Amino acid sequence: MEKHLLVCVRGDSASSYAVRFIKNFFHSPCDVRITLFHVAPPMNSWSKGAMAKGRKLLDETRQWFIDNSFCADSKIDVKSIHSRGNTAREIVQEGHKGMYDAVILSRQAQSVLEEFFDYSVGSKVIWEEVDFPLWFCKCPEELARKDVLLCVDEDAPSQRIADHVGFVLGDNPNHDITMFHVHDSREKGATTSEDIFEITREHLEGNGVAPERIKELVVDSDDVTKAILAEVARKPYAAVAAGRGKHDKTAIEKLFPRSLSVKLLHQLEGATLWISR
Template identity: 35%
Template sequence: MEKHLLVTVSDEFQTSQSLRFVYNFFNNRQDLRLTLFYVVPRKPDWRLDPIDLETNPEAAVHIEHDKAVHGIPAMAKAQEWLYSMGFAKDQVAVKFSQGKLGTVKEIVKESEEGLYDAAVLGRRGLTWFEEMVADSVSHRIMWESLSFPIWICRNPERGRKNVLVCVDGSDECMRVADHVGFMLRHEPDHAITLLHVCADDRCIDANQVFGRAQAEIKANGVPEDRISTKVLTSANPARSILAEAHEGKYAAVAIGRTSHKPSTLGHIFATTSLKILRGIDRAALWLCK
């Protein structure tokens, strides 16, 4: 089954990280369809949200200038690289956004309307993720509205394989398992490790957690011999997950983000997913809600 990824394009370095991860991770690239997406940055002096281009011709001029000077060349370089690496032209589409809603909301809008299997970002993903919790509007989008997986690529290292899937019994983690199973169903070179981190003072039934997650993965056609399990005991789940990802040289770490709205901004930045995002390197972080 075809997999359709939305790959955000910005500057050359950030874009190259997401493209390199996709190329290095997948062997059956003929099953991939990529849409490259460039959002024209909204300038602070435009002052309209959303921008009404009909009544703000100056903003329209800024948009077209940025698209011509930065967007089109960046997109052309990304396309040229993909073609040079063997992607067919009909596998790669391009799409520009005028940035009316701001970068975050434009990516969210396109990802949800396009029904992509994942949105892929380069190193700027950390800034993008933090922007999503920087104000009350983005806060609500972050915790209530996102319905698509996000892949954030941080200096992906060539040669890394396999996916570390963090499970705790939540519905979000079951959706992560389903997502990983779908993406890896035709990638036999990648194995899947289900990881449960148990706190010192409490531990749920790991076998039950693993059983549900394995069922989700196998339902996508991944054979059981490609799935393993591991339990760690730690009072600092994020640190243990990062250590395991580093030692095992995993290509990606997959984790669910809670649907429960945190009560304070401080609580948001204490979540495991954001700690992993800040600390992960040489790999990608796959986030599902």
């Protein structure tokens, strides 16, 4: 089934990360439709020509993708709007309106200091009310990565991202999926890793993923983020997928992120991050 992806394009060196990831991740036959989306500065006397520059950037990005991927030009659309002052919210509004299967943003690596004062669009989008998956692409490596690390637990967001991974990869046999559960022996609960993997497997196989493409991995750790990063360092996955629970951004959270998805957004390197609420 064709996937419709909204790729956010901006005028900096990170702009190509998302299209390069898609080019490497999806192969012939092309089963994706892409809308390249650019948000120009607010319309005023200082922003004359911004829309034309944005359209030129979109056209150049579109042509690069046509020249370097398996997808025909009929599958790549462009769209540009003027910002009304909140680019993150406008991306989210377009994501809702267009009913895209995922919204994809490029993200540059950050220093420790920049993490504390992160006002990037990507960091703002992750706190918006969204009902679609978000993909965050950092600078890809020279050799294309493959396979997806699907981080799962018993919570509903985890199962929603499992369904998304199954949908994306059901008819893409180039990638396998590793169901990854971090077990904390200090926590007592009725749900076991076997239970979690069983329901996750139902989501994956229900979307057409062949059983032999699904692997299981359990590690013992009291630090989920650290365990995920260690596994990505061990094997070069193309993407890491994780659920994101709904909660407000507190003053402490702004400086010391506690949620798994925000920690991964800051710390994950190499692999693209897929998040679903």
